[in-house]
Amino acid sequence: MRKISVSLSGHQTSISIEPEFFDVLQQIATKRNISIASIIKNIDESRNPESNLSSETRIWILKQILKTSK
Numbered sequence: 001m002r003k004i005s006v007s008l009s010g011h012q013t014s015i016s017i018e019p020e021f022f023d024v025l026q027q028i029a030t031k032r033n034i035s036i037a038s039i040i041k042n043i044d045e046s047r048n049p050e051s052n053l054s055s056e057t058r059i060w061i062l063k064q065i066l067k068t069s070k
Helices: 019-032 036-046 053-068
Strands: 002-008 011-017
Touching (some): 011 053, 019 053, 036 053
C-alpha cells in the first residue's frame, strides 16, 4: 500500500492505495499538469461524506481509465 498525505480544508489527512493505483494517479496528474493533492481534493469535495476517501479515489481512477479506453 502507498500512503499519500494531503491537506484538505486546512487539515492533514492521508489515503492508502495500492501502488498500481498510485502509478495511474501519478500518470493522470502528469498528463493534466496538476498535482495529486489537487485531484484528491476534488475527489474529496465531490464524494459522499459517508464514503471512504481511499475507496473513492480508486473508483475515480477506474472511471478515468474506462473513459480513456472507449
